[in-house]
Amino acid sequence: MDEPHIAIIGCGAGGGTAAQFARKTNRKTQITIFEQSPYAQYSRCGLPYVISGAIPSVDHLLEFSKEWFAKEHITVNLETTVESIDLASRTITSVHHGQRAQHPFDRLILATGSRPMIPPIQGIPKEGPLPANVFCLRSIDDAVLIQHALQRSKRACIVGAGFIGLELAEALTEKGLTVTLVEALPNILASSLDNDLSEQVAATFPKSVTILLNHFVTAITPNPQGITVRIKDRASNAESNFETDVVVLATGTRPEVRLAKALGCVIGPTGGIAVDNHAQTSIPEVYAVGDCTEYKDFVTGEPVCIGLGTIAVRQGITAGINAAGGQYEMPPGVLLSRTSTFFGTQIAAVGPLLSPQYPRALVHGKIIGSSLPTYFPGGTPITMKVVAEEESGRIVAAQAMGSNASQRVNVFACAILQETTVDALQKLETTYAPPIAPILDVITLACDVVQLKRLRKKRER
Amino acid sequence: MDEPHIAIIGCGAGGGTAAQFARKTNRKTQITIFEQSPYAQYSRCGLPYVISGAIPSVDHLLEFSKEWFAKEHITVNLETTVESIDLASRTITSVHHGQRAQHPFDRLILATGSRPMIPPIQGIPKEGPLPANVFCLRSIDDAVLIQHALQRSKRACIVGAGFIGLELAEALTEKGLTVTLVEALPNILASSLDNDLSEQVAATFPKSVTILLNHFVTAITPNPQGITVRIKDRASNAESNFETDVVVLATGTRPEVRLAKALGCVIGPTGGIAVDNHAQTSIPEVYAVGDCTEYKDFVTGEPVCIGLGTIAVRQGITAGINAAGGQYEMPPGVLLSRTSTFFGTQIAAVGPLLSPQYPRALVHGKIIGSSLPTYFPGGTPITMKVVAEEESGRIVAAQAMGSNASQRVNVFACAILQETTVDALQKLETTYAPPIAPILDVITLACDVVQLKRLRKKRER
Numbered sequence: 001m002d003e004p005h006i007a008i009i010g011c012g013a014g015g016g017t018a019a020q021f022a023r024k025t026n027r028k029t030q031i032t033i034f035e036q037s038p039y040a041q042y043s044r045c046g047l048p049y050v051i052s053g054a055i056p057s058v059d060h061l062l063e064f065s066k067e068w069f070a071k072e073h074i075t076v077n078l079e080t081t082v083e084s085i086d087l088a089s090r091t092i093t094s095v096h097h098g099q100r101a102q103h104p105f106d107r108l109i110l111a112t113g114s115r116p117m118i119p120p121i122q123g124i125p126k127e128g129p130l131p132a133n134v135f136c137l138r139s140i141d142d143a144v145l146i147q148h149a150l151q152r153s154k155r156a157c158i159v160g161a162g163f164i165g166l167e168l169a170e171a172l173t174e175k176g177l178t179v180t181l182v183e184a185l186p187n188i189l190a191s192s193l194d195n196d197l198s199e200q201v202a203a204t205f206p207k208s209v210t211i212l213l214n215h216f217v218t219a220i221t222p223n224p225q226g227i228t229v230r231i232k233d234r235a236s237n238a239e240s241n242f243e244t245d246v247v248v249l250a251t252g253t254r255p256e257v258r259l260a261k262a263l264g265c266v267i268g269p270t271g272g273i274a275v276d277n278h279a280q281t282s283i284p285e286v287y288a289v290g291d292c293t294e295y296k297d298f299v300t301g302e303p304v305c306i307g308l309g310t311i312a313v314r315q316g317i318t319a320g321i322n323a324a325g326g327q328y329e330m331p332p333g334v335l336l337s338r339t340s341t342f343f344g345t346q347i348a349a350v351g352p353l354l355s356p357q358y359p360r361a362l363v364h365g366k367i368i369g370s371s372l373p374t375y376f377p378g379g380t381p382i383t384m385k386v387v388a389e390e391e392s393g394r395i396v397a398a399q400a401m402g403s404n405a406s407q408r409v410n411v412f413a414c415a416i417l418q419e420t421t422v423d424a425l426q427k428l429e430t431t432y433a434p435p436i437a438p439i440l441d442v443i444t445l446a447c448d449v450v451q452l453k454r455l456r457k458k459r460e461r
Numbered sequence: 462m463d464e465p466h467i468a469i470i471g472c473g474a475g476g477g478t479a480a481q482f483a484r485k486t487n488r489k490t491q492i493t494i495f496e497q498s499p500y501a502q503y504s505r506c507g508l509p510y511v512i513s514g515a516i517p518s519v520d521h522l523l524e525f526s527k528e529w530f531a532k533e534h535i536t537v538n539l540e541t542t543v544e545s546i547d548l549a550s551r552t553i554t555s556v557h558h559g560q561r562a563q564h565p566f567d568r569l570i571l572a573t574g575s576r577p578m579i580p581p582i583q584g585i586p587k588e589g590p591l592p593a594n595v596f597c598l599r600s601i602d603d604a605v606l607i608q609h610a611l612q613r614s615k616r617a618c619i620v621g622a623g624f625i626g627l628e629l630a631e632a633l634t635e636k637g638l639t640v641t642l643v644e645a646l647p648n649i650l651a652s653s654l655d656n657d658l659s660e661q662v663a664a665t666f667p668k669s670v671t672i673l674l675n676h677f678v679t680a681i682t683p684n685p686q687g688i689t690v691r692i693k694d695r696a697s698n699a700e701s702n703f704e705t706d707v708v709v710l711a712t713g714t715r716p717e718v719r720l721a722k723a724l725g726c727v728i729g730p731t732g733g734i735a736v737d738n739h740a741q742t743s744i745p746e747v748y749a750v751g752d753c754t755e756y757k758d759f760v761t762g763e764p765v766c767i768g769l770g771t772i773a774v775r776q777g778i779t780a781g782i783n784a785a786g787g788q789y790e791m792p793p794g795v796l797l798s799r800t801s802t803f804f805g806t807q808i809a810a811v812g813p814l815l816s817p818q819y820p821r822a823l824v825h826g827k828i829i830g831s832s833l834p835t836y837f838p839g840g841t842p843i844t845m846k847v848v849a850e851e852e853s854g855r856i857v858a859a860q861a862m863g864s865n866a867s868q869r870v871n872v873f874a875c876a877i878l879q880e881t882t883v884d885a886l887q888k889l890e891t892t893y894a895p896p897i898a899p900i901l902d903v904i905t906l907a908c909d910v911v912q913l914k915r916l917r918k919k920r921e922r
Contacts, residue, residue, distance in 0.1 A: 005796050013900070037721050046836055046895045054896065164796045224697065310893045313900050331888050339892035342659030348892050375507055375521045406892040412905065413889055418879035428874055431800035431809050431867040432771045434507045435515065439474070439774050 003029040006323045007092055008106035009082050009259060010034070013309045014290025015111030016041030016064055018323070021073045022109075026325035031074045032103060034082050034094055039140055040066045042261050045309050047143045047165065051150070052171035058140045079246075087263055087283070096301070098330040105325040107285045110260055110273060111316070114253035114291035119159065119184075122219035122230075133169030133219065133227055134247045137164055146248065150175055153245035157219050157229050161188035165250035165343045173343070176438055180210045180242060182217050182231055192338055196366070197399050200383060206346045220247055255292045256304060277301040279319035279332045287323055289315035297352050298333030298416065299396045304352075312336060337413045339406035348409035351397030351416055354387060361390040365422075365449030365459070369442035371403035376434045384408065384442035386422065388450050390457060393421035400442075410442055422450045464490040467784050470720060471495070474770045475751025476572030477502030477525055478777030479784070480535045483570075486785035492535045493564060495543050495555055496822055500601055501527045506770050508604045513632035519601045532644065536634050548724055548744070568746045568784040570722050571734060572777070575752035575768070576890070577715035580620065580645075583680035583691075585710075588630035594688060595681065595708045598625055607709065611636055614706035618642075618690050622649035622680050626711035627803045630670050634804070641671045641703060642662050643678050643692055653799055653810055657827070661844060663757055665806045678899030681708055716753045716766060728756040731766040738791045740780035748784055750776035758813050759877065760857045765813075771798060798874045800867035809870035812858030812877055815848060823849040824918070825909030826883075830903035832864035837895045845869065845903035847883065849911050852920060854882035861903070883911045 006022050008015045012216045019031050031272035033040075041064040041112060049055045066076045080096040085108065092103040094273045116136040118126055124134060133153075135146050156172045158165045161183035176284060181188070183382035187198035188211060202211055218239065219230040226245045232238070255272040257265075266282035272294030279287045290312030297304045306312065311334050321328035339348035365386050372379030382402030386396045415425050426447035432439045440448075467483050469476045470496045473716050480492050494501075502525040508909035510516045527537045541557040546569065553564040575664050577597040579587055585595060594614075596607050617633045619626045622644035630640045642649070648659035648673035649672060665670055673692060678701065680691040687706045693699070716733040718726075727743035729735040733755030740748045751773030758765045767773065772795050780790035801808035815823060833840030851858045859873035893900045901909075 043834065043836055043895065046834070047891070049837065049895055054838065055837075056834060063836065093500040151475055217906050235604050308890075308893075309900055310890050314888065314890065330854075331885075335890045337892045340894045340896050341896055346897065350684045350890075351891070365491055373504065373507070375504055375516060375524065376510065377515065377517075404868050406866055406894070407865050407872070409874045410889070410902075411868070413891065414875040414881070414886065417880070417885065417889055418876070418881055420879055422873070424878065426790075426873065427775065428871070428878055429769075429771050429775065429796045429798040429811075430871050430874065431798045431811070432506070433511055433801045433867070434504065436800050436867045437809065441871075 004106035004323070004325070005030040005032070005104060006107045006109065007103065008033045008109040010111035010113055011040050011076060012044065012111055012113050012290060012312065013041065014113075014312035014316040015109065016290055018109045018111060018287070018320035020064070020071065020072070021317045021320030022324035023072050025321045025326040029324050032105070032126070032454055033069065033074065033076045033270070034080045034092070035076060035233050036081050037077050037139060038071060038139075040064055040078065042078050043138060044138070047137055047140070048167035049172045050143050051146055051168065052174045056376075060142055061140065066078070070084045082259060085259055104313040108439070109319045110265075110281070110285065110286065110288040110292060110322055112256040112259060112292040114255050116249060117252045117254050118249060119251045121217050121219070123221055127335070131220070132222065133245065136249050137168060138253070144248070149246050150177070153177060155226070155244045156180070157217070157227070157242070157247045158183060158250055159247065160250035160252065161211065162191060162250060162252065163189070163340050164225055165341060168248055168250060169205075170342050173206060178208045178210075180212065180229075181245065182212045182215050182229070184216050185212055189347070191353065193347065193399055194353065194385065197347070197383060197385060197401055200401055201342065201345060201347055205343055232254055239247065253291060253307065255293055255294070260288060260292065269301045270294045270303050272305045274303070275315070277332060278322045278328070279315045279330065282323065287319035289319045295330070295358055296333040298335050298356065299352050300330060301333065304334060305334070306334070308336065308338060313409050331417060335413050335416055337409065339409065345401060346403065346405040347399075347401045348405040349397070349399040350409050350413045353388065354397060360392070361367045362396070363388050363390045363450050363453045365446050365451075365453060367442055367445040367449055369420060370438065371447050372436075373434050382408070382442045384446040386412065386446040386450050388422040388454070390454055393454060395420055395422050395425060398446075408441070409444055422447050422454070426451050463509045465622040465784070465786070466565060467568045468564065468569065469494045469570040469572055471751070472501050472901055473505065473574050473773065474502065475572065475764040475777040477749070477771035478774045479570045479572060479750055479781035480530065481525070481533070481846055482778045482781030483785035484535060486535050486782045486787040490785050493566070494530070494535065494537045494756065495553070496537060496539050496836060498600060498602075499540050499543050499911070500876055501525055501530060501537050501539065501644065503601060503656045503749060504674035505599070508598055508601070509628035509632045512607055512629065513635045514906045519604055522601065543720060546720055546724055569748065570784055571726075571732055571742070571747065571749040571753060572751050572779045573717040573720060573753040575716050578712060578713045578715050579710060580678070580712050580884045582678050583807055584640040584682055589601035591838065592681070593683065595710070596711050599714070607707070610707050611638070614638060615910070616641070616687070618678070618688075618703070618705040620706045620708065621711035621713065622672065623652060623711060624650070624799070624801050629709055629711060629802060631803050634667060634669055639669045639671075640671065641690075641705065643676050643690070643697065645675070645677050646849045649674070650808070652814065654808065654860055655814065655846065657845060658808070658846060658862055661862055662803065662806060662808055666804055666870075692894055709758060716755070718753055721749060721753065726919065729764045731755045731764050735764070736776070736792060739783050740776045740791065741783065748780035750780045756791070757794040759792060759796050760813050760817065762794065765795060765797070767795065769797065769799060792878060796810050796874050798870065800870065806862060807864070807866040808860075808862045809866040810858070811870050811874045812848065815858060820852070824911050825856070826852045826907050826908055828903055828906040828912060830906050834895050834896070834899045842846060843869070843903045847873065847907040847911050849883040851915055851917070854884055854915060856881055856883055857888060859907075869902070869904055883908045883915070887912050
């Protein structure tokens with residue numbers, strides 16, 4: 001039997017990883033990647049840190065070069081757009097510098113990523129190039145352009161206070177700019193943290209960062225000194241202006257599904273390509289990974305749009321192994337483990353933000369503890385929040401802010417994956433040593449709060 | 462019904478915690494603690510850090526004073542030795558400054574702790590006071606005496622290279638002493654880490670610390686300039702001498718079970734008071750907690766002597782709640798989660814050190830990864846080791862060295878408690894952000910190694 005020829009559209013974290021794991025699974029199969037940009041696999045998440053200067057240059061972000069892939073006998077076609085895919089004849093039509101070409105394939109992995117979502121702002125076209133000094137931060141080229149613009153900038157307006165917006169706010173602050181963050185929602189990080197934690201995080205920001213919540217940017221107008229940003233208060237509808245030098249749009253992304261739609265892949269309710277636990281689309285032998293996909297939330301079972309590199313890589317592993325003839329399954333849903341650090345404060349979360357529509361009653365427990373025993377100097381505060389189902393006690397989400405928030409949240413990620421109850425986790429022997437962690441870690445204390453509330457509610461019933 | 466009167470023998474972490482949770486469970490019950498020393502509940506684990514100067518003085522270690530307990534209506538009798546307990550009449554006979562007194566009780570919690578094990582060394586009596594400039598480090602008084610002796614010391618000999626011995630080696634190094642560590646076993650931390658990790662840890666020690674492995678101290682002899690330490694090589698039986706100013710014995714402890722024996726409590730094969738998952742001894746309404754007890758290892762089911770504050774506190778919670786009429790169960794065994802830091806390197810482990818006698822075949826996986834993605838400056842190496850059963854894949858132990866080893870090991874603690882397989886944990890979405898952790902954490906990579914080995918062995922069969 002001939003080995004299958006695997007074609008991968010997109011060389012981001014998902015596509016590149018898929019190629020690597022297809023190769024690990026099958027040494028003989030032919031693997032071809034098509035990538036629109038001039039760059040092979042690089043870290044998109046590292047872009048804000050190039051702008052801050054923490055990473056010396058964009059070149060450092062390249063994790064696996066075209067040459068690296070070539071050594072693994074993986075062909076990477078850069079600056080190559082896939083125009084169309086014919087499933088009947090299993091042929092890809094690509095365009096490279098205006099030259100059209102046909103490529104046969106047996107199995108397909110779509111890793112087409114996502115496009116920045118451009119909000120309706122007067123002065124910014126929905127499609128096509130952005131105006132001068134207005135940027136997104138999605139690619140190496142974007143980062144280079146922003147870096148260049150910063151040389152003549154003192155003020156920045158960032159639209160959107162999610163992870164990227166806040167990472168960028170820190171980066172620009174480190175470069176000496178004053179930053180105005182404009183966020184349409186009532187809080188920063190609204191899709192990652194509950195309001196109480198978001199407010200705690202916002203309170204740690206320096207004075208050089210102004211946060212305008214519940215505000216839309218309605219228009220931008222270039223002027224000889226910079227850009228006038230017009231904003232609107234969502235509550236009062238009052239409009240006002242401020243001046244800036246650069247505007248960066250960090251208003252989220254939408255899955256790039258043009259090719260998938262044309263193939264007839266089912267697109268899910270979130271707008272992403274629906275995939276299963278084999279990273280397969282609705283069409284056999286057509287896989288999809290990363291930001292262009294949607295998969296199930298582990299806790300709610302509801303479809304969620306994938307926008308995290310962690311998941312892209314894990315889907316890439318899954319699709320790569322399966323496309324190459326192996327057998328690999330994702331867990332039945334995603335945990336959405338996430339972390340970042342802003343102005344010296346680490347935050348992390350796992351599990352969904354649960355809306356009142358969640359079918360079962362929930363109990364939240366929050367504690368502000370210390371990273372160290374009270375008697376050991378140098379402890380710093382940690383906020384830990386745990387959410388569990390009231391009746392079953394099953395842990396469904398956790399959020400943390402402070403020292404080692406990310407690894408503490410990993411404990412809850414494991415707990416959620418194993419459908420652990422809060423009374424079981426409450427009794428976990430956490431590691432303890434005076435210079436490292438207290439005898440009852442905030443992991444334990446937050447579970448204690450949830451458990452006390454559960455018992456109280458039980459008595460009240 | 463009258464509320465039960467709870468008597469607690471010992472006000473260490475286990476006894477003090479038991480009193481606190483008995484009070485939380487029952488506001489009316491009478492609670493009386495008997496404590497030999499002049500100190501109420503303090504952190505024994507903090508003692509090395511008082512000696513190093515990280516904690517300003519022993520006073521800081523006091524976590525809950527006699528007055529604090531009094532406010533909770535808990536009577537603490539300090540400097541009070543329990544001479545005997547009559548179970549038939551439920552009467553304790555105590556001695557305080559030579560005065561004998563009788564105390565009635567209904568329920569009893571033994572928290573008698575452990576005594577330092579004094580190895581057979583010529584010049585050191587097995588019982589009674591230690592010679593001049595020879596110390597143990599078990600109590601506040603020990604720490605004060607060592608601090609005093611250090612003022613006139615430049616060289617120290619520490620006997621025993623377990624946690625306390627090494628924490629003390631660091632403390633004395635920070636005070637400017639040169640340290641000779643004498644360890645009878647073939648490696649440092651032999652009861653906490655596998656040999657490969659122990660060797661890695663030892664390699665990080667500064668030159669001012671000399672480690673003599675496979676050596677016994679056979680004799681100490683005072684001389685006008687200090688103390689002559691005679692040591693014997695276990696392999697060659699060759700003996701040699703070196704000079705020092707102070708000797709500290711950190712050769713472990715043995716459970717203090719005099720009262721338990723007299724009561725007729727079953728003493729287990731490790732020498733500790735056998736307790737169940739309610740922290741109850743073989744005698745109803747007689748509980749025991751902490752270093753004086755033995756309980757089951759979660760993985761092996763074998764009895765283990767409890768020597769960790771983490772477990773003492775969790776047993777204290779359990780005994781306190783149950784003695785006061787509540788219902789609380791320990792997990793079916795202990796995980797032995799443990800951590801410390803030596804000369805800037807954090808180590809942590811969970812689960813037993815598995816001997817070749819373990820009934821099922823095991824697979825070990827080890828990886829040396831980085832705390833950060835390769836492209837982000839400042840990453841430091843982390844060694845992560847995972848042990849799983851070959852056939853079932855169930856994770857049974859983990860060891861780590863390096864950045865955030867302790868919280869990473871907590872993830873494995875949760876995994877072991879939930880009887881997680883290595884293929885499930887391999888797929889855990891760990892938190893990722895460039896300045897915090899790589900997209901595939903060492904948690905994942907170590908599981909990958911185990912899983913690859915398991916698959917290879919399966920193919921070979």
